[in-house]
Amino acid sequence: MKYVIINGSPRVGNTCEVIKQVKTNLKGEFEEIHLAKEDIGLCKGCYNCIMIGEDKCPHHKKIKPIIDKIRDCDGIIIGSPVYAMNVTAILKNFMDHTAYLYHRPEFFTKKALIVVTTAGAGHKKVANYIDETLRHWGVNKVFKLPMACGGKDELETKGIDKVAQKFSKDVESKKLHSPKFGDVMFFNVWKAMAVSKDPIVADRDYWFKTGLVNHDFSPDVKLNFVKKSFAKLMFFILKRVIK
Numbered sequence: 001m002k003y004v005i006i007n008g009s010p011r012v013g014n015t016c017e018v019i020k021q022v023k024t025n026l027k028g029e030f031e032e033i034h035l036a037k038e039d040i041g042l043c044k045g046c047y048n049c050i051m052i053g054e055d056k057c058p059h060h061k062k063i064k065p066i067i068d069k070i071r072d073c074d075g076i077i078i079g080s081p082v083y084a085m086n087v088t089a090i091l092k093n094f095m096d097h098t099a100y101l102y103h104r105p106e107f108f109t110k111k112a113l114i115v116v117t118t119a120g121a122g123h124k125k126v127a128n129y130i131d132e133t134l135r136h137w138g139v140n141k142v143f144k145l146p147m148a149c150g151g152k153d154e155l156e157t158k159g160i161d162k163v164a165q166k167f168s169k170d171v172e173s174k175k176l177h178s179p180k181f182g183d184v185m186f187f188n189v190w191k192a193m194a195v196s197k198d199p200i201v202a203d204r205d206y207w208f209k210t211g212l213v214n215h216d217f218s219p220d221v222k223l224n225f226v227k228k229s230f231a232k233l234m235f236f237i238l239k240r241v242i243k
């Protein structure tokens, strides 16, 4: 299996320590990206990625290799310490550069594990925030490891191992899980926007070029009858609401 590790900590500390323990439970190749060393530059809010294409981002040369590594992996490990009750600015800046993926989700076959460390508070909230972002990227299944302070004693190590092994088993199974209703809804929000009268050009091109526009959800992922019907109903309504 191929794993890409996206580490949003500015230092080698607790987050690295937990990720190191996670890795002992996984078999495969690891590509580690320490965002602090990538020197991406702050998102300028130019809207280029969203409106005309991610290749028009002023930091495309820095972002593309990371996105390509995600494309090429089976599992994503994404880590951040809690800073002022949120992800680090380094990770948030990377996420801002992936805002276009909300409009044009593509990682429907990927599984992810989120590692968040904290001195005492905010770890669950921050893990949930990263989860939300990954689901907008299209990620199929997300595991979470919100850790209060580090993971150094034996009990914490056991907790890390338990979640990491579940993640590993799931990645190796290659099984794709049924999406949540919220994920089906958002898929159809962006699909309805792409087919609207006045679409964002980059979105329209993506949805038509990939053929996603012809599906209720990613064709890689099976939907049962109820979710299929829900998807069709959502699209029917959204197409009329989004003009």
Ligand SMILES: Cc1cc2nc3c(=O)[nH]c(=O)nc-3n(C[C@H](O)[C@H](O)[C@H](O)COP(=O)(O)O)c2cc1C
Pocket (backbone or CB within 6 Å): 009, 010, 011, 012, 013, 014, 015, 016, 080, 081, 082, 083, 084, 085, 086, 117, 118, 119, 120, 121, 122, 149, 150
């Ligand atoms: C600037 C800064 C802000 C922090 N904010 C919080 C916080 O809001 N809540 C908290 O419980 N811990 C906070 N912490 C503690 C870190 O989340 C915690 O020590 C974490 O495990 C550090 O991970 P690292 O060693 O990978 O940097 C903060 C630490 C720093 C340096």
